[in-house]
Amino acid sequence: MDTLHPASIDDWKANTRVLAFDIFGTVVDWHGSIVREMQALYPSVDANAFALAWRAGYQPAMGRVRSGELGWTRIDELHRLILESLLPRFGLTHLSEVERVHLNRVWHRLDAWPDSVAGLLRLKSKFLICTLSNGNLGLLTHMAKRAGLPWDCVLSAEVFRAYKPDPATYLGVANVLDVSAHEVMLCAAHHDDLQAARACGLRTAYIERPVEFGALQPKDVSPQAGNDLHATDIQALADQLGC
């Protein structure tokens, strides 16, 4: 397919109907938000190391579900399991149950990147915009309400009972919204997520988030072949999609 020819580019853009967004890192700043909250609540803790350790437990925790060691488990509960494992290392074993519940819900209180809300509002005028995150429906809904993320629909691994990069998630978006896979574009800051979506026939847009892991841990955001679009942020994505 001649994707470099302007006419074909406009063709597939005209056929795109749904933009499905990855959330953690792509739309919201998990690292900065957790660092800010830890610094306010527990100033003696190394907030940067704490945020990175919590997030680093994420893939292994989902791996326990994928392997069958754990039954289907929402991310809220996986976050809590990881949190429990981190408390001794960070000197936080004195936290009460109420404090642990509150801290675990920091994932519901993540701040959007500065361009996210304005960019999404522009995109919503032309496309159906939804989430496609491994985060559970409650987490994504509470987060959206607090941060003002204007989703047309909140979709999650929880709806499909499978975590990304399982094809059931990408194809599930198309199926639920009654469109073809190629009419859906996954927008994400992670090349592995985009690659898996592309293998299912979705269009893909890479969103640069160079400080996803904090300013001390800059991320390589160079373009990779295969993505239909590469945007510095969600406002730039709206520019590229003519919104």
Place this chain on the structure above:
Amino acid sequence: MDTLHPASIDDWKANTRVLAFDIFGTVVDWHGSIVREMQALYPSVDANAFALAWRAGYQPAMGRVRSGELGWTRIDELHRLILESLLPRFGLTHLSEVERVHLNRVWHRLDAWPDSVAGLLRLKSKFLICTLSNGNLGLLTHMAKRAGLPWDCVLSAEVFRAYKPDPATYLGVANVLDVSAHEVMLCAAHHDDLQAARACGLRTAYIERPVEFGALQPKDVSPQAGNDLHATDIQALADQLGC
């Protein structure tokens, strides 16, 4: 429980966090919308009788899924099955596949009652507002986008793989959003739906929709005991909830 004492009324209102809305008849005018579209597309058909017959097939069609005769089936597909059964009776067997698909999607194009969008926007400022409909996620999402219904989250029988009045749907809302059943209020124009929700511990608000079945078939909208609130429309519900 002394629900008539003003202090207790304020108590439970203060504890209500989620308003879950029934959709067909409660938020959107299925009868009027189908009549208008039929009159425009197929003026020779008795649009009132057609709309009533289509809707009358709804409970029996869900019954075929409940009984196990059909596997889990989305409402879009049930609507299509009913439509096929109605075409001979209404002299519409000449419709092409494209025309049938388009007509079936009239359920995605239902108009909101005049008070719905403004009322929901007011309620959204204080509560998390979501759908709880037997309609499928795609139907509800496309409808919301077209009609401007500002849901925080689109929830459906499709998420719970059970139709209302199965307790899994009412309790599912609370479970997914991580709140207690008594923190959720179902808002609906149908007493049987509200009664089933109440049996699960939810609060209930009845919304009058006297012409749900058309002006020729007025509905008894008298208050029934047991509902926490009784409102003439969604704007009046917002008044009663102090929004």
